Amino acid sequence: METLITKNEIIEQENRLYEAITESNINTLEELLHDDLLFVIPSGDVITKEIDLRTYRDGTLKINTITPQIEALNIIEDMAVIIVSMKIMGSYNAEPFEAQYRYIRFWKKFKEGIKVVGGSGIAI
Known part of the structure; x- marks a missing residue:
């Protein structure tokens, strides 16, 4: 059986992801x-x-700033499903934007660490 993951591990990975995104x-x-x-x-x-x-x-x-709010986080053995709403400010093709999005991400634990395997985002 695969090692289970915890909600804290997923929150930690989410925070690492936000930091990596804002720092490119x-x-x-x-x-x-x-x-x-x-x-x-x-x-x-x-x-x-x-x-x-x-x-x-x-x-x-x-991406300059991300203000996330976790709406749901389910752990399913070695996977996690997280739904996050977030305000994002940044630029795309040098055009500034500010918007509210809702994302669902699927995290899975592998030998080399916990990784995002899929997801989706919509403007809200």
Whole structure:
């Protein structure tokens, strides 16, 4: 049986993710996102880990602040499902934006650590 994960571990990983996003820290994002990640972004497009990392590498997406609020967090053995609403301020293609989003993320524990394997985000 796989090792179980705790709510505290997921909250810690979420906080690492927010910090990596606001700092455009590619190394930490590389570590936290699973190689086979699939994510539906607010536009409805499906992106992969490489597409997501590219937006940070080339500066297309710059996030200045994230104000998260956890709405739900369920642990299912070696996986977690988290729903977070967050206010995000930043810029996309050098155009400033401020918006409220709701995300669902799926975290899974692997030998090399806990990683995001999928999720989706919508504007609210």
